[in-house]
Amino acid sequence: MSNVAAHSHVAHQFDDAAQQRRAVTLGMWVFLVTELMMFGGLFTAYVLYRSSFPDAFAAASHHLDATLGAANTLVLLGSSLTMALAVRSSQLGSRGGTVAGLLATIVLGCAFLGVKAYEYAHKFEEGLVPGPHFHFPGAEANHAELFFSLYFAMTGLHALHMVVGAGVLAVLTVMAARGRFSADYHNPVEIGGLYWHFVDIVWIYLFPLLYLLGRH
Amino acid sequence: MPKFSLFPESASTIAGQVDALFFFMIAVSAFFGLLIAGLIVFLSIRYRRRAGSNEAGDPVHVPIALEAAWTVIPLAITMVMFYWGASVYMTMARPPDDAHEIFVVGKQWMWKLQHLEGRREINELHVPVGQPIKLTMTSEDVIHSFYVPAFRIKSDVVPGRYSTAWFEATQVGTYHLFCAEYCGTEHSQMIGSVIVMDPSDFQTWLSGTDADAGMAASSPKDTGQQLFTQKGCATCHRGVSGSMGPALAGVFGRERTFADGSKAVADEAYLRQSILSPQAHVVAGYQPVMPTFQGQIDEEGMLALIQYIKSLPAETSPGPEKQG
């Protein structure tokens, strides 16, 4: 454990790489907890309104494209796989593998965002965007509008996290390509991975809760 | 010369109960406050540092019994406080059955009050002494709060929902009515008075006319009936078998069963929702054809309609009831 002190990647406030690694990992998990609580506010609103207006929510949910949603879920799961592969490569000290994994993750992430953008555009055309121009062809238009408010808030916040995540991964890719990581030191890749997987998990819940209501 | 006092008037049946709790809390607080302050002063003097000495006393020994005592005793005392506070609160929450209903609508920045007998008032509320009064309240815009310090009652008035408060005045007089929830520029001007009168004076007042309208008042029930025909409710709710909508007589207070099998008791909030979002709960056996009246009926009109529906006598209900 003592020889690691020679490595420059141990910041001055830490004694050794193990301490640094422990701190960084804990820090990321604590950060993820704060992220969870942030989404939590929206989930609370969702639970409340969904339980108050179940029929309107089901009706509104029918206006989302479940096929696109499912496809996007697969894209995002795929990106989690490539992310895990990138982490694995970094642990094994494979520079090429790390870069490839990160790049694949970014590409898949962008694909997800692209599909999301397409869906949003479609909602604009259909007049399903909350506000003065909202138009819902069915009963309980106001409660449906509430659904779409939540839809945009939740998926919007999620998309924002994807954008930030993609930015982080881009930085990591550059660092990896420049050979900044090794089998000894790859904390940043792992940390970036934790964040990316978290965003994936949020979507794992959003998908059934938003797209698949009352499909039967 | 403004009158100056340190204690508010007590002019309702509940006021005494709140004050009693208040005095109890003061007594407990005074005890603990003085205990702590006294101990600090005493110990500070007794154990002040004397010149030349820097030595402390015995090493600290922490008796667990002591720690337990000052955890458990305060806990027990607070549970008394909780129980007492809760029981007063429950009394406040449940209006007596013989309470007389008055409608309250808050809006920026005035109180609109409507008596069932017909008189309407703004920022003034006349009530008889010794008669429980139940207020059914809502707001047209933002949250307000109906507060009469002399009665020790307060309840928020929330847009889109009904709230209830009740009181029984015990003393003839004029009392402050405040808006206690911040509601914008003129929040501090959203004030008025509650005028408690002798029952006989009150009757005289009640049969008077609204100064502002200058005409005989129409009761909410009548207004509601007018709206009922005017808005075309009667075309579907004719109260005979084969109507498109269910008969509304006797619906109030009864348990309703819906198309999806769920149930709810028909209270004011339910009636309101039935009119504004009819499809949220579709009564079993009917089609979801009722249009929404969102934006077509103001809050006062809504209270009037509900009052009208409530007033329809249950036993004369001619239509077949799908459920009981």
Next chain:
Amino acid sequence: MEPTDKRKHYLNADYGIRSWLLTLDHKRIALLYLISITLMFLLGSLFAVLIRLELLTPAGDFVQADTYNKLFTMHGIVMIFFFLVPSIPAVFGNFLLPLMIGARDLAFPRLNLMSWYVYMVGAAFTMWAVLTGGVDTGWTFYTPYSTTASHSNVMATAIGIFITGFSSILTGLNFIVTIHTMRAPGLTWFRLPLFVWAHYATSLIMILGTPVIAITIFLVGVERAFHLGIFDPALGGDPILFQHLFWFYSHPAVYIMILPSMGVVSEIITCFARRRIFGYGFIAASSLAIAIFGFLVWGHHMFTSTQSVYAALIFSVLSFAVAIPSAVKVFNWTATLYGGSISFQAPMLFALGFIGLFTIGGLTGLFLAALGLDVHVHDTYFVVAHFHYIMVGGALMGYLGAVHFWWPKITGRMYSEWAARVSAVLVFVGFNLTFFPQFVLGYLGMPRRYHAYPDEFQVLNVMSTTGASILGVGYMVPLCYLIWSLWRGAVAAPNPWRATGLEWQTPSPPPTENFARTPVVTEEAYAYPLKEAELV
């Protein structure tokens, strides 16, 4: 501040504005915070002065109603989000945590600096909101007033608070990780100073609660900007939902404000009583209990909001329960005095003042937690008095105690003891005169956030305004002698109070790397009385 000796320390290690604005040293970042926070306090106080002037007379004649509404809103927002929440953690926590646990810095120095910048950006947005017209929603932002009715600058303020929230989150995260991973050898959990325990508990609230207020206030902004109607009653939205989300953070946040002060008081009491603190374990555990159970009681702000009575019952009983750990602390502090050798330097005066005023504030909190009674006093000056007793009489007293206790460590200078005692007494007297009458006003029924009020409330309001001017003087005096001490104060010894704790075992001001050698801890905290040999 010209150096008087040639010794290198964190203040003279480097010169120039860049060395401050780009510093990664937790001690310098603490000073950046100290300056920003002091400015924010002055700003908030200025609003308070204008509020009190308006309330001198019953008629709303000093400022217009709209202006008044903006005044108390900005007063509340500045004091809570920009002063009291960051105050002790960001200044003293930042400065002292690494010293107290024998570390070279916090775990994430860059994050630490970033959190200061984030704070400043949030503050800038809020100041911009003030300059472009202000906000008038009250610090509570209740919907639908804030989303639909208010014509003031809600957006900019919401963004400001949203951003500042992240500064709080980052600070909390940094502290938690630091306390878990950076302790010196031998420094086990139950040897930690109580100040550290208090900050650990505070950090828990910061990371669990702050994200919720961030998203909530964000939704308010989004609702105004894009009509995303999550709280809109016209869509069937529930205004009470906003209150739940708001208080889920904002009740625990009151413990963000008080716990660090409690930590400070624990340090000061034991030091000036020359006595091992009474019931160490109980004080430490009660901090955690307050932090965790503090999340279960938020509904006590909503007893008259048309929340269900059953929920109100739950929230009420839990509110009483969460008062118990505070009571435990008060009793243990008092017991610490027993058998001590007590001296009454300025920090001790502030600490004793804290105990007295916090007790009054806390006990009146019980009045508010009692359902039937809260119905009457909710949203009256009784509540205003309650929270000023705790936040100004309690938390701010603790903050001043901390300033006086660690000033020699931070600056290497001593201030005038005599002036400090005068200020402590002025604050105590002025404070009670300002806020005690407000309890009476509240029970009489004077609603809060009133720009004008009925005549019969005037006498008490005049008393309150008089008190505020004494209080104001009490606050301005330290500003003068503390600044004065930077140039003229006597040079401070490493351990002027003869206190235990690692921070006192390094020179004043400490060197950039904090300790020449990593200290090894062999004893519990507060092993008073110190043996003469241990004094540096």
Next chain:
Amino acid sequence: MSTHDGQASTTGHGPDAAHATPLAILLVVFLALVAMTGLTVWVAYVDLGVWNTPVAIAIATIKALLVIVIFMEMRFAEPLTWLAATTGLLFLLLLIGLTMADVTSRGWLGIPGH
């Protein structure tokens, strides 16, 4: 300067090539996630009455756990990390739970607004 009060053994031996998850496991987990996504969609079109949502949540939770334990390497994490994660979840449930406690019990007394 470090005190390892968790399981020092799991973090103490520095570089962790040994932890690298075998390729096969990563792929199997991915396939399981894909399969469960299919299952979620399929089951949504089956009428389970009130059980549709709980089933969807249950499947999502299994998926989430797979991601957490395998992809996020939680199985190597020290207890403290587990504690952090569960604390977050607990407080989220608290937020939702106590809010819904109000909302669901609002009508019980049969008096509007109480």
